[in-house]
Amino acid sequence: MNKRLLALLSLLAIASMALAACGGGGAATEAATEAATEAATEAATEAPAAGFECTDAIGCVDIAPGDPIHIAYALTVSGATASLGEDSKGAIEIAIADRGGELVGHPIELTGEDTLCNAEGGQAAGTKISADATIIGVIGTNCSSEARAAMPLISQAGMVMISPSNTNPDLTDPTHSDHHPGYFRTAHNDLFQGRIAAEFAYNELGLKKVATIHDGSPYAESLQRVFAEVFAELGGEVTAQEAVNVGDTDMKPVLTSIAAGAPELIYFPIFEPEGNLIAAQSKEVAGLENVLLMGADGLFADTFPEATGSAASGMYLSGPYVDVNNEAYKAFLQKWADQIGGVPPSGFHAHAYDATNILLNAIEEVAVVDADGTVHIGRQALRDAIYAVKGFAGLTGTLSCDENGDCATGEALGVFQLSDAEVNGAWPPPVLWQP
Amino acid sequence: MQSYRIKKINFTDVFMWVVGAALLLLIVVGSFLTLQEEKYTAVQWFDLAVFGLAQGSVYALIALGYTLVYGILRMINFAHSEIFMSGAFIGYFAASSMQKSGFMQENPLLGILITFFVAMTTSTVLAVLLERIAYRPLRGAPRLVPLITAIGASFFLQYVFRGLFGTHNRAYPEIEIIKGTVPISGDFQIQKIQIVVILAAALMMALLVLFVQYTKTGKAMRAVSEDKAVAALMGIDVDKIIVNTFALGAALAGAAGVLYCFMFRIVTFYMGFIPGIKAFTAAVLGGIGNPAGAMLGGLFLGIFESLGPTLFLDGLGIPAPYQLKDVIAFTMLVMVLIFRPTGILGERLSKTKA
Structure with a gap:
């Protein structure tokens, strides 16, 4: 009996070690990406084109006459964060429709994966996309956690990915393991957003004591860290840096613990529904009745104030800001109303629109068209073309991509304040302050 | 006899005791350090305990559904969390339409009662259907089969x-x-909603105890739980009693759904999962199959989740202790199971089975 138990224990230990060795990636996905790159290079060497020979370092995509230019989206289009994904997806569709659905004489095909705003969803989407060698580029992901899991696969398959809303600094930090070639973003790095949120709280609101809450996601964790660092640097005091779990509902214990430090503002750059719960329950905790609330772009969605109710009134949100008087943006909103209906449900549509245009422009730039209409696209050439983007006039300002993949400059950010109007269904809120 | 005793104490047992003792030591040291810091006031400790009690009451109500069904069928009804969700969801439609028409503002008490009624009916109907369609045809099948269904x-x-x-x-x-x-x-105060939740849950649990102890159906339920075959020989309609058990558990889950929504004010299709898992944990903690154990387990779990991170971990200097809330809850489960493998009140079950 004893021996059997020991044997079982050791078996378990061995099994767990084996599992650990496989790591997040797993053998299956590795095989998949290998197959994908193989398929891609195979397709490249098979090129029957008259005179064209693929000299690209990581292969080419060949598109026969009549075949579509295939791009994919990897967005969170279902679940609690669906408004974020739908917002980006609509903008991608508009950008494609702007070109009549065609590029260099080929129809544009858009397929997509739902990434669920978590690492598992990102991993699954990355695996599927990287296995399809016809895909040239990806618009996605929405959440930084998705990008962390998906990007190694997509990068290895030679594709490019442009994210409209990843903000985690690590993704474009060349010294960090989450940084992969072929990754770009039109979203602002958290280093910008955390800073302006802290500057707003300290300089504009004149606050001296703040607390932060994150949910363990790379997005929220890094954003609150930058916020806390900058706030302390400016001379303020950070009374607590707490965390909750995704899926928690009872936030009162954590809020009570925060109340012990008597902060004037709580900064919680997280998502729905945890953000709603924190906002609503903060009003019910002794000592926090008058505390100011501040969230970030993860909560910048029309569903947030409505679902939170009166507690959301007065709350500050930092988020992407596009000048509503900008003619191009007005035209974009008109297209949205015509083609999709209503107004964009979240704040990253302009970023997604710019991302799609950068991708389509770059494809156009590097495409080699044969006499019979076959198009060849070098994958490395495409990457280089996007790294070389300078002074692109987009809806979110003038974009220039640096060698790490950051295309946004941080100028398209603002602080908004929710009021009763948003609680009763108005969207978007008016901008309060711009750096 | 003596040699038998020595043989019983094996390596695994000793190891488990050491783990248990180490965890206990950690808890004691952590609590001591936290209290010594005096960072939190008595009011705050009181608030935390009340939050935990309210949350625990909801866990307890859901846990009763798991434990009642287990007591009779020896099966874990994993769909119970969805029974909870469906009650909350349909109750939401009732509550929000009454809110919109102004009925809720005029007759709040009646409105709340109607919400409860709608939610509990929905849950009960669904659970009875589920039992009829998904579980009864598999009554004779191996125990894993209904678990998968x-x-x-x-x-x-x-x-x-x-x-x-x-x-x-x-x-x-x-x-x-x-x-x-x-x-x-x-400075001590309690939110009305928490009073409502705690009282409503206590009332329903008291009713359940009375029902199981003093009605004929309750007696029959206890008989079926002890031995189905003999109960059938005594003229008890076992199928009917099983349906009753499912209905009873589901009605409690429906009520828990409404209370949960009163507290957190958010409804989604996946809202049942986490409370379901927690309530199942509470049922095991209290000794699955034992209704009183489920109540106790639920309250314990709620209070530990609420007080634990601050009390045990804050003093040890662990950053962001609330992220470890679930770790505390499940560590407590492991501790209880090490020292009392049948759960807090589990011995009655093991005695009757023995």
Whole structure:
């Protein structure tokens, strides 16, 4: 009996070690990406084109006459964060429709994966996309956690990915393991957003004591860290840096613990529904009745104030800001109303629109068209073309991509304040302050 | 006899005791350090305990459904969390339409009762249907088979609600009468909603105990739980009693759904999963199969989750202790199971089985 138990224990230990060795990636996905790159290079060497020979370092995509230019989206289009994904997806569709659905004489095909705003969803989407060698580029992901899991696969398959809303600094930090070639973003790095949120709280609101809450996601964790660092640097005091779990509902214990430090503002750059719960329950905790609330772009969605109710009134949100008087943006909103209906449900549509245009422009730039209409696209050439983007006039300002993949400059950010109007269904809120 | 005793104490047991003792030591040291720091006031400790009690009451109500069914069928009804969700969801439609028409503002008490009635009826009907369609045909099958059907049924219900009502978060209406706080003395105060939750849960649990102990059906339920075959020989309609058990557990889950929504004011199709898991943990903690154990387990779990991170971990200097809330809850489960393998009140079950 004893021996059997020991044997079982050791078996378990061995099994767990084996599992650990496989790591997040797993053998299956590795095989998949290998197959994908193989398929891609195979397709490249098979090129029957008259005179064209693929000299690209990581292969080419060949598109026969009549075949579509295939791009994919990897967005969170279902679940609690669906408004974020739908917002980006609509903008991608508009950008494609702007070109009549065609590029260099080929129809544009858009397929997509739902990434669920978590690492598992990102991993699954990355695996599927990287296995399809016809895909040239990806618009996605929405959440930084998705990008962390998906990007190694997509990068290895030679594709490019442009994210409209990843903000985690690590993704474009060349010294960090989450940084992969072929990754770009039109979203602002958290280093910008955390800073302006802290500057707003300290300089504009004149606050001296703040607390932060994150949910363990790379997005929220890094954003609150930058916020806390900058706030302390400016001379303020950070009374607590707490965390909750995704899926928690009872936030009162954590809020009570925060109340012990008597902060004037709580900064919680997280998502729905945890953000709603924190906002609503903060009003019910002794000592926090008058505390100011501040969230970030993860909560910048029309569903947030409505679902939170009166507690959301007065709350500050930092988020992407596009000048509503900008003619191009007005035209974009008109297209949205015509083609999709209503107004964009979240704040990253302009970023997604710019991302799609950068991708389509770059494809156009590097495409080699044969006499019979076959198009060849070098994958490395495409990457280089996007790294070389300078002074692109987009809806979110003038974009220039640096060698790490950051295309946004941080100028398209603002602080908004929710009021009763948003609680009763108005969207978007008016901008309060711009750096 | 003596040699038998020595043989019983084996390596695994010793190891488990050492783990248990180490955890206990950690808890004691952590609590001591936290209290010594005096960072939190008595009012705050009181608030934390009350939050935990309210949350624990909801866990307890759901846990009763798991434990009642287990007591009779020896099966874990994993679809129970979705029964909870469906009650909350349909109750939401009742509450929000009454809120919109102004009925809730005029007759708040009646409105709340109607919400409870709608939610409990929905849950009961669904549970009875589930029993009839998914579990009864498999009554004679090996024990793992209904377990898998239960998981299937859980997914089925979840995705039916997702398909019918979409994926977004819905905000539960704010009911004026249960907003605000009631002062006790000095700075001590309790929120009305927490009083409502705790009292409603206590009332329902008391009713359940009375029902099981003093009615004929209750007696029959206890008989079936002890031995189905003999109960059938005594003239008890076993199938009917099983349906009754499912209905009873589901009604409690439906009520728990409404209370949960009163507290957190958010409704989604996946809202059942985590409370379901926690309630199942509470049922095991208390000794599965034992209704009193489920109540105790639920309250324990709620209070530990609420007080634990601050009390045990804050003093040890662990950053962001609330992220470790679930670790504490499940560590406690492991501790209880090490020292009392049948759960807090589990011995009655093991005695009757022995």
